[in-house]
Amino acid sequence: MTATQALVVGDTPVASTRAGNSRRRRLRGYGLFALFAFPNLFLILVFAYWPIIQNFYLSFTSWDFISPEPFFIGLSNYTNLFASASFRHVLWVTVVWVVVVVGISLIAGVALASLFSMKLPGTTAVTGIIFAPHVISGAAIAAVWLFIFDPNYGLARMAFDAVGASSPSWVADTNWALPALLIVSIWKGVGFVSIVYLAAMQGLPSDVLEAARLDGAGRWQTFSKVILPLLSPTTFFLVITQTIAAFQAFDIIAVMTGGGPAGSTTTLSWFIYEQAFQRSNVGYSAAGGTVMFVILMxxxxLQFAFIEKKVHY
Incomplete structure (x- = not known):
C-alpha cells in the first residue's frame, strides 16, 4: 500500500475523530453556560417573573389576607379601578411626580456635571457632598427634611422670614405637600445623575471638542451642538432608569406624608401599598400593580422605539 492510499484510507477515521472532538467541545461549552447561567435564570424566574404572574392572577380575585383562598371575581377590580375618580387622581399625581422628578433631575444633573468638569477649587468635595444623599437611606433623608420643613422651627422658615413671609405647613397642606416631596426626591437623586453625566463628559473624545474650538464655537455652542448630542446614550440610560425609579418611589412618601393630606401625595406605588397592607384589599392592589407594570412597559x-433613534453613539 502506498503512502497516498494510506492517507485516503485514513481520511474517514481522522475526520470522524475531529468531528467528535468538535462536538465534545461544543457540549462542554453548553455545559459551562448552563452551569453559570441556569442558577441566575432560576433566581430571576423565582424572584422576578413568578411574582409578576402571581400578581396578575391576584388582580382577578378578591382577597383580604385572612381568607384561606382568593375568590375569583374576573375583571371587577379593573372596572372599579378605572371607574374610580380617586384612582384617576392617583394617576395624575404619578404623572406629575415622574415628569417633574425626571425632568428637573436630568437638567440639574447635566448642569452640575458641566460645573464639575471645569475642575474648580473644591470640586471634589462638592461632588462628594452632592452625591452623598443618593447612598443615604430615603427614610433618614425624609426625617431630616421633616425638620427642615417644620413651619415653627425648621430651616426653611428662615428663608420665608427673610422676605417677610410665614412658612407654610409643608407636609400638612394639600397645596404644599407634593412640592415638598418633589424637592426632597430631586435633592436625593440629582447627585447620581450628575456623577453619571460627569463620567460621560470625561470620556468624550477630546479631538472633537478641540475641533469645535478651532472652528470658533463658543462654550454654549460647544455644549449644545457637540457635548449634548454626544451625551445622548447617557441621557437615554438615565431617562429609563430615573423613570422606573420615580414610579417606584416609596420611602420618602411613607415617612413624610403617608400619601396625604387628602391623597395629594398618593402616587401609584403608595396606592398599591395602601390598598394591600392598610385596607387588606389585595386584589384591588394587585390590579393597580398590573396597571403600573403595563405603564412602565x-x-x-416607546423610549426604545423613538428616543433611541435620536441617540448618537
Whole structure:
C-alpha cells in the first residue's frame, strides 16, 4: 500500500475523530453556560417573573389576607379601578411626580456635571457632598427634611422670614405637600445623575471638542451642538432608569406624608401599598400593580422605539 492510499484510507477515521472532538467541545461549552447561567435564570424566574404572574392572577380575585383562598371575581377590580375618580387622581399625581422628578433631575444633573468638569477649587468635595444623599437611606433623608420643613422651627422658615413671609405647613397642606416631596426626591437623586453625566463628559473624545474650538464655537455652542448630542446614550440610560425609579418611589412618601393630606401625595406605588397592607384589599392592589407594570412597559417600549433613534453613539 502506498503512502497516498494510506492517507485516503485514513481520511474517514481522522475526520470522524475531529468531528467528535468538535462536538465534545461544543457540549462542554453548553455545559459551562448552563452551569453559570441556569442558577441566575432560576433566581430571576423565582424572584422576578413568578411574582409578576402571581400578581396578575391576584388582580382577578378578591382577597383580604385572612381568607384561606382568593375568590375569583374576573375583571371587577379593573372596572372599579378605572371607574374610580380617586384612582384617576392617583394617576395624575404619578404623572406629575415622574415628569417633574425626571425632568428637573436630568437638567440639574447635566448642569452640575458641566460645573464639575471645569475642575474648580473644591470640586471634589462638592461632588462628594452632592452625591452623598443618593447612598443615604430615603427614610433618614425624609426625617431630616421633616425638620427642615417644620413651619415653627425648621430651616426653611428662615428663608420665608427673610422676605417677610410665614412658612407654610409643608407636609400638612394639600397645596404644599407634593412640592415638598418633589424637592426632597430631586435633592436625593440629582447627585447620581450628575456623577453619571460627569463620567460621560470625561470620556468624550477630546479631538472633537478641540475641533469645535478651532472652528470658533463658543462654550454654549460647544455644549449644545457637540457635548449634548454626544451625551445622548447617557441621557437615554438615565431617562429609563430615573423613570422606573420615580414610579417606584416609596420611602420618602411613607415617612413624610403617608400619601396625604387628602391623597395629594398618593402616587401609584403608595396606592398599591395602601390598598394591600392598610385596607387588606389585595386584589384591588394587585390590579393597580398590573396597571403600573403595563405603564412602565409601554413607556420603556416607546423610549426604545423613538428616543433611541435620536441617540448618537
Amino acid at each position: 409601554i413607556i420603556t417600549s
